[in-house]
Amino acid sequence: MSHLGLLHLLQLQSKQRNMCNLTLCVLLFLTCSCSSLSSCPAQCLCETTVVNCVSQNFRSIPQPLPENITELNISGNDISNLNNESFPRPLEHLTHLYVSGSQVEELDSMVFKNLPSLRLLDLSNNRISQFSVEALPRDNKIEALNLSKSLYNYSYVGVFADLFKHSLPKVSHLDLSSNDLVLLPEGMFTGLSDLTVLDLRNNSLVTIRNDTLCNQALKELDLRDNALKVLPNVTLEKFSSIPDLRVRLAGNPWRCDCNIEDMLVWLERHQFVVDRLNLTCTGPAELKNFPLLHLEQSQLSCWSNAGDAMDRALEPSYVFLGMVLALIGVIFLLVLYLNRKGIKRWMYNIRDACRDHMEGYHYRYEINSDPRLANLSLNSDV
Numbered sequence: 240m241s242h243l244g245l246l247h248l249l250q251l252q253s254k255q256r257n258m259c260n261l262t263l264c265v266l267l268f269l270t271c272s273c274s275s276l277s278s279c280p281a282q283c284l285c286e287t288t289v290v291n292c293v294s295q296n297f298r299s300i301p302q303p304l305p306e307n308i309t310e311l312n313i314s315g316n317d318i319s320n321l322n323n324e325s326f327p328r329p330l331e332h333l334t335h336l337y338v339s340g341s342q343v344e345e346l347d348s349m350v351f352k353n354l355p356s357l358r359l360l361d362l363s364n365n366r367i368s369q370f371s372v373e374a375l376p377r378d379n380k381i382e383a384l385n386l387s388k389s390l391y392n393y394s395y396v397g398v399f400a401d402l403f404k405h406s407l408p409k410v411s412h413l414d415l416s417s418n419d420l421v422l423l424p425e426g427m428f429t430g431l432s433d434l435t436v437l438d439l440r441n442n443s444l445v446t447i448r449n450d451t452l453c454n455q456a457l458k459e460l461d462l463r464d465n466a467l468k469v470l471p472n473v474t475l476e477k478f479s480s481i482p483d484l485r486v487r488l489a490g491n492p493w494r495c496d497c498n499i500e501d502m503l504v505w506l507e508r509h510q511f512v513v514d515r516l517n518l519t520c521t522g523p524a525e526l527k528n529f530p531l532l533h534l535e536q537s538q539l540s541c542w543s544n545a546g547d548a549m550d551r552a553l554e555p556s557y558v559f560l561g562m563v564l565a566l567i568g569v570i571f572l573l574v575l576y577l578n579r580k581g582i583k584r585w586m587y588n589i590r591d592a593c594r595d596h597m598e599g600y601h602y603r604y605e606i607n608s609d610p611r612l613a614n615l616s617l618n619s620d621v
């Protein structure tokens with residue numbers, strides 16, 4: 240019995256030792272393979288030159304990164320500040336950098352100075368309120384910049400405007416969707432001479448100034464899901480003057496009244512609004528969801544809503560009524576004033592009349608209440 244137990248124990252021990260050896264081997268193998276790729280940072284996955292450090296609660300860029308890294312995905316972390324320590328060593332081959340959804344707030348100067356080959360930068364889903372115009376090297380080669388839902392709030396739109404004006408000479412694809420943009424600062428995109436695709440979808444833009452988009456290379460402009468009610472002639476003229484431009488405008492609250500007539504003419508004659516068949520009215524109520532291109536001129540009044548029209552028609556008559564009442568009041572006061580003597584006299588008369596009357600009463604009362612007089616009258620009756 241005890242023999243058997245000892246044997247069992249020995250077997251178990253040898254098994255454990257084997258396990259230990261195996262683990263050691265695996266560790267050794269991992270270390271070997273990693274060092275052949277030149278040090279993959281802990282908690283990251285490295286596949287050849289692509290490094291993936293997604294959602295690991297990193298609070299800064301993990302160091303050191305493999306020297307020949309070409310792509311880094313560091314999305315889903317918690318890196319509020321990117322500064323000159325973020326990429327301390329030159330990474331000559333890094334072309335794609337994804338820092339999406341990482342609570343990024345500030346990008347200081349010189350952040351990307353060691354990434355001379357960077358072509359794609361994804362900063363979407365962050366809370367950027369500061370982005371130094373010196374964050375990128377002057378001669379950077381960034382072509383695609385994703386700033387979708389990345390601005391802290393509309394107050395900081397100037398941060399992006401400055402950046403575009405001074406720091407991004409090669410950008411061709413720019414994603415600015417979902418940033419709550421209301422108005423685009425004057426000349427915001429004038430520095431981006433290679434801009435070909437501009438995504439402004441899902442903002443709150445109320446108008447596009449004619450000096451905002453002068454980018455002759457622009458081919459795709461997405462303005463869907465904004466707050467545009469009508470586009471004036473100057474803006475449409477501007478769009479049509481850019482040779483190969485395709486514009487998308489669906490999902491805006493188009494207001495189908497007399498002011499939209501010019502725009503309809505443009506939509507019918509020109510083809511650059513590719514989703515023009517999908518544009519629908521939002522107001523007035525009776526034209527809600529009506530396709531813009533099916534509108535007849537007779538439907539486009541500026542007193543569209545019947546209730547509205549009634550109100551507007553009644554408005555002047557209310558004013559007139561008020562004036563008449565005021566005039567009557569004034570005349571009444573004037574009459575009172577002019578007749579003040581007559582009124583006084585009239586009041587005295589009334590007072591006198593009252594007094595006489597009262598005296599009469601008084602007198603009669605006294606006669607009735609005097610017992611002697613009462614007796615007298617009784618006696619005389621008898």
Ligand SMILES: *[C@@H]1O[C@H](CO)[C@@H](O)[C@H](O)[C@H]1NC(C)=O
Nearest residue numbers: 275276277287288305306307
């Ligand atoms: C660079 O990456 C390649 C694989 O693409 C690898 O063979 C090579 O060892 C790496 N060089 C360095 C210095 O890590």
Ligand SMILES: *[C@@H]1O[C@H](CO)[C@@H](O)[C@H](O)[C@H]1NC(C)=O
Nearest residue numbers: 293294312313314315335337
């Ligand atoms: C980066 O990681 C996120 C999360 O896993 C993933 O959704 C995204 O596609 C990745 N991006 C790239 C370019 O690999």
Ligand SMILES: *[C@@H]1O[C@H](CO)[C@@H](O)[C@H](O)[C@H]1NC(C)=O
Nearest residue numbers: 322323324325327347348349
């Ligand atoms: C990084 O920036 C800090 C302040 O922003 C500065 O003091 C420091 O010298 C900079 N380091 C390098 C290497 O440029």
Ligand SMILES: *[C@@H]1O[C@H](CO)[C@@H](O)[C@H](O)[C@H]1NC(C)=O
Nearest residue numbers: 339363364385386387412414
């Ligand atoms: C930018 O990022 C958002 C969110 O991460 C993504 O949905 C979108 O496709 C990206 N835009 C481009 C042009 O890649």
Ligand SMILES: *[C@@H]1O[C@H](CO)[C@@H](O)[C@H](O)[C@H]1NC(C)=O
Nearest residue numbers: 368391392393394395419421
């Ligand atoms: C933006 O955020 C700042 C700081 O939180 C706040 O003071 C400002 O009112 C916000 N602006 C807008 C347009 O929401």
Ligand SMILES: *[C@@H]1O[C@H](CO)[C@@H](O)[C@H](O)[C@H]1NC(C)=O
Nearest residue numbers: 388416417418419440441442
């Ligand atoms: C539109 O933008 C808002 C923030 O501005 C965001 O919360 C929402 O998810 C976006 N919608 C789509 C469909 O991207």
Ligand SMILES: *[C@@H]1O[C@H](CO)[C@@H](O)[C@H](O)[C@H]1NC(C)=O
Nearest residue numbers: 448449450451453473474477
């Ligand atoms: C914009 O339109 C105004 C007239 O509305 C015009 O005076 C101005 O020159 C236009 N600017 C550009 C850049 O086309």
Ligand SMILES: *[C@@H]1O[C@H](CO)[C@@H](O)[C@H](O)[C@H]1NC(C)=O
Nearest residue numbers: 471472473500501502504505
């Ligand atoms: C807008 O342009 C059309 C022709 O393209 C023209 O008939 C119309 O008068 C213009 N409207 C304004 C307000 O300039």
Ligand SMILES: *[C@@H]1O[C@H](CO)[C@@H](O)[C@H](O)[C@H]1NC(C)=O
Nearest residue numbers: 487489513514515516517518
């Ligand atoms: C119009 O809307 C439909 C349905 O939403 C969509 O499938 C179609 O692609 C849109 N057309 C254009 C030109 O965008």
